[in-house]
Amino acid sequence: MKKIAVFTSGGDAPGMNACIRSVVRSALHMGLDVYGIKYGYDGMIRGEIFKMDSFSVSMIVQTGGTILKSARSEEFRTKQGRQKAFENLQEHGIEGLVAIGGDGTFTGANIFYEQYGIPVVGCPGTIDNDLYGSDYTIGFDTAVNTALSAIDKIRDTAASHDRVFFIEVMGRHSGYIAIQCAIGGGAEEVMVPETSTTVEDVIDKLNQDRQNKKTSSIVVVAENGDQGSAQEIADKVKSHTKNLDIKVTNLGHIQRGGGPTAFDRTLASRLGLAAVEGLVNGEKNVMAGAIDNKITYTNLKLAISKSKPLNQELVRLTDILSK
Structure with a gap:
C-alpha cells in the first residue's frame, strides 16, 4: 500500500x-x-x-x-x-x-x-x-466537560432562585453523556434511554427533595428518551406539582464545539x-x-x-x- x-x-x-x-x-x-x-x-x-x-x-x-x-x-x-x-x-x-x-x-x-x-x-x-x-x-470526553461546565453555571442560578432545571444533553440514543454529567454535576435525577425512569419517578423524587428541605434541583435528560424531551417532561411535571419554579435548558450543539x-x-x-x-x-x-x-x-x-x-x-x- x-x-x-x-x-x-x-x-x-x-x-x-x-x-x-x-x-x-x-x-x-x-x-x-x-x-x-x-x-x-x-x-x-x-x-x-x-x-x-x-x-x-x-x-x-x-x-x-x-x-x-x-x-x-x-x-x-x-x-x-x-x-x-x-x-x-x-x-x-x-x-x-x-x-x-x-x-x-x-x-x-x-x-x-x-x-x-x-x-x-x-x-x-x-x-x-x-x-x-x-x-x-x-x-465524548470534551462534550461531557462542555456540558458539565454549563450545568455548573445553571446550578448557581437554580440555587439562587430555588428552581428546578431540566437540562437536555445530546447523545443520540445513548445516555453516556447524561449519566456522566449527572454524576459530575451532582444532579438530583437523570433520565436516559437505557433505564426505566418515568415522569412519575421524577415527580416523586422532587417532592421528596422538597420534604427534605432541598430548595433547588437539577434533572439531566438525555435526548431521544421514551419519556420525551426535557421540555415535554418539564411540562408534565409542572402540571402535576405545585409551587415548583421549573425551567428548561437544551444545551444543544454547544456540546460538539470547542477545543x-x-x-x-x-x-x-x-x-x-x-x-x-x-x-x-x-x-x-x-x-x-x-x-x-x-x-x-x-x-x-x-x-x-x-x-x-x-x-x-x-x-x-x-x-x-x-x-
Whole structure:
C-alpha cells in the first residue's frame, strides 16, 4: 500500500482534527502518500481530493471541528454515487481509507467496502460514545466537560432562585453523556434511554427533595428518551406539582464545539496511528478502538450493529449519590 486517504463524515466531534493530524503524520512516517477528502462522502463523489503534507496539519491538534469539513451525503446512498466516489479514488491511485465518524459514516464505509473492496479502517469520532468496540469515542470526553461546565453555571442560578432545571444533553440514543454529567454535576435525577425512569419517578423524587428541605434541583435528560424531551417532561411535571419554579435548558450543539480535552487529543492521536498501521498490516473493514486502554480492531458491521450497554455501575452510582 502506497497511497491512502482520510476523511471526516457526519456530525463533527472535538478531536477530529487531532485524529486527522495523526493519520497524516503517521502515514508520512511510514513512507505513504496521504490524501485528504473534503466534505466526507459528498467530497469523494465530487472529487475534492488533495494531497496532504506535514505542514497541512500544523496547529490543528488544539482546535475543534474538522479542517476537512463534514457533510451528510444522500447521493452516496445510491449505487451511482458510490460508483463516482470509487472512480475518483481510482484516479488518484488511493488504495486504503481512514474514515473518521460515527454510525452513519461506518455504515457507508461498510457498504463501500463490500461493493468495491477498498480497505477501510474507521476511527470512532462522535460525542455520543455509542459505538461498540471502544470504551470511549473521540469527542465524548470534551462534550461531557462542555456540558458539565454549563450545568455548573445553571446550578448557581437554580440555587439562587430555588428552581428546578431540566437540562437536555445530546447523545443520540445513548445516555453516556447524561449519566456522566449527572454524576459530575451532582444532579438530583437523570433520565436516559437505557433505564426505566418515568415522569412519575421524577415527580416523586422532587417532592421528596422538597420534604427534605432541598430548595433547588437539577434533572439531566438525555435526548431521544421514551419519556420525551426535557421540555415535554418539564411540562408534565409542572402540571402535576405545585409551587415548583421549573425551567428548561437544551444545551444543544454547544456540546460538539470547542477545543478537545487532553484525553480526546491523546485518544484521537492513538487511534489515528492505529488506523494507518491497520491499513499497512492488512486490516480491512474494521474500526480502530481502545478497550481497557489497549488498541483493538472491531469489524465495522459489529461496531454499528451491536449495542453498547450503559455502564450499570454508573447508573448505580447516580442513584446512590442523588439521595
